[in-house]
Amino acid sequence: MLNVEGKDIHQSSQGWIPVYPDASQSLAVMSIAFLLNRRDDPIVWRGPKKNAMIKQFLSDVVWGELDYLIIDTPPGTSDEHITVVESLQEYNPDGAILVTTPQAVAVGDVRRELTFCRKTKLPVLGVIENMSGFVCPHCSECSNVFSKGGGEALAREFEIPFLGCVPLDPQLARCLEQGQSYVDAFPSSPSSQVLHKIAESLHQRTTINGLPS
Amino acid sequence: MLNVEGKDIHQSSQGWIPVYPDASQSLAVMSIAFLLNRRDDPIVWRGPKKNAMIKQFLSDVVWGELDYLIIDTPPGTSDEHITVVESLQEYNPDGAILVTTPQAVAVGDVRRELTFCRKTKLPVLGVIENMSGFVCPHCSECSNVFSKGGGEALAREFEIPFLGCVPLDPQLARCLEQGQSYVDAFPSSPSSQVLHKIAESLHQRTTINGLPS
Numbered sequence: 001m002l003n004v005e006g007k008d009i010h011q012s013s014q015g016w017i018p019v020y021p022d023a024s025q026s027l028a029v030m031s032i033a034f035l036l037n038r039r040d041d042p043i044v045w046r047g048p049k050k051n052a053m054i055k056q057f058l059s060d061v062v063w064g065e066l067d068y069l070i071i072d073t074p075p076g077t078s079d080e081h082i083t084v085v086e087s088l089q090e091y092n093p094d095g096a097i098l099v100t101t102p103q104a105v106a107v108g109d110v111r112r113e114l115t116f117c118r119k120t121k122l123p124v125l126g127v128i129e130n131m132s133g134f135v136c137p138h139c140s141e142c143s144n145v146f147s148k149g150g151g152e153a154l155a156r157e158f159e160i161p162f163l164g165c166v167p168l169d170p171q172l173a174r175c176l177e178q179g180q181s182y183v184d185a186f187p188s189s190p191s192s193q194v195l196h197k198i199a200e201s202l203h204q205r206t207t208i209n210g211l212p213s
Numbered sequence: 214m215l216n217v218e219g220k221d222i223h224q225s226s227q228g229w230i231p232v233y234p235d236a237s238q239s240l241a242v243m244s245i246a247f248l249l250n251r252r253d254d255p256i257v258w259r260g261p262k263k264n265a266m267i268k269q270f271l272s273d274v275v276w277g278e279l280d281y282l283i284i285d286t287p288p289g290t291s292d293e294h295i296t297v298v299e300s301l302q303e304y305n306p307d308g309a310i311l312v313t314t315p316q317a318v319a320v321g322d323v324r325r326e327l328t329f330c331r332k333t334k335l336p337v338l339g340v341i342e343n344m345s346g347f348v349c350p351h352c353s354e355c356s357n358v359f360s361k362g363g364g365e366a367l368a369r370e371f372e373i374p375f376l377g378c379v380p381l382d383p384q385l386a387r388c389l390e391q392g393q394s395y396v397d398a399f400p401s402s403p404s405s406q407v408l409h410k411i412a413e414s415l416h417q418r419t420t421i422n423g424l425p426s
Contacts, residue, residue, distance in 0.1 A: 001318060042290040042325035047260030077255040104390050105214060112255035139352035146386045173359045177317050
């Protein structure tokens with residue numbers, strides 16, 4: 001998605017140097033994929049090894065000065081989530097962004113993740129509903145592929161911000177396949193506009209280096 | 214999806230009695246959801262507790278005589294997968310069915326799962342490509358929401374059976390929301406037909422109670 005396949009991380013005296021997808025170095029990426037010999041190798045690790053690697057990614061990578069550190073977790077509330085929350089606690093993280101699709105089974109998973117955030121006192125920045133409707137490129141009619149509104153209803157129920165609905169867009173899928181920036185390539189598409197709105201809203205409600213942004 | 218929300222499992226002298234979604238008792242279901250006090254409760258468990266529960270589901274449930282035992286795992290190759298493969302090894306499982314969506318990032322995950330199956334000597338029954346195109350209910354034109362063909366290409370690459378493409382269908386999503394059987398409600402839809410074909414093909418290539426079916 002970020003056009004970093006095949007890139008390597010390097011070891012310096014300070015630690016691992018992350019991968020920078022573009023020349024401006026505005027984004028630094030760290031992934032276990034960079035540490036594999038071959039891209040088909042599975043990571044057959046039980047929890048303790050995964051937890052140790054997550055801690056290393058936080059402590060042994062030369063992140064430099066960051067405005068934002070974004071951790072993309074798998075679904076659920078297991079080793080990865082417990083370890084991330086525990087390791088970041090002393091840094092007062094801004095909070096979690098929960099992404100759901102509209103159907104009830106997905107919303108049920110995210111509801112349990114919200115309960116997990118409450119229990120661990122991790123603030124919640126908001127909920128995003130992804131794959132929220134599909135605009136047919138042939139007739140421009142919108143269909144709700146997976147029902148609609150589950151994310152917004154969940155946000156209301158938990159009294160947390162609803163950040164927006166991102167519709168399905170074949171152009172978005174194609175850009176991700178090719179490692180291209182979708183918001184640059186299709187700035188006026190409905191999905192781009194809502195992604196911009198979400199980023200703006202998150203930017204306003206988070207802090208950079210301890211100062212309100 | 215199976216209309217079993219709120220159902221309870223019961224303890225008998227032989228072990229846990231699973232939940233039967235319909236009166237014919239042709240399907241028995243076990244899920245950790247049945248053991249929770251409230252449906253919003255997250256399972257905040259690290260690997261060892263999950264592994265113990267998986268083993269209990271295999272040993273302490275009164276499954277009775279089964280034609281098929283189907284275990285639905287999360288994505289990846291971690292605790293759940295290692296524990297399932299290790300626990301079932303002595304029973305010679307028929308094998309794994311891998312489900313992917315068409316786009317490259319999803320196929321990459323499933324490629325690593327295939328390598329995991331090879332390493333653990335678990336046979337692979339085949340690959341299914343889910344969310345494979347969307348037929349607009351307004352104009353009947355088909356769009357490839359997430360690109361197309363990734364599952365079939367993967368099956369060819371690994372020389373394993375390709376079981377079929379299941380298109381996105383809002384009716385399928387609606388049935389799952391309501392706990393209805395989609396193949397009964399829409400038997401002639403493209404997705405129903407391919408699901409029937411996949412079930413038939415799996416039935417032919419697996420064994421029941423040690424006898425070829």
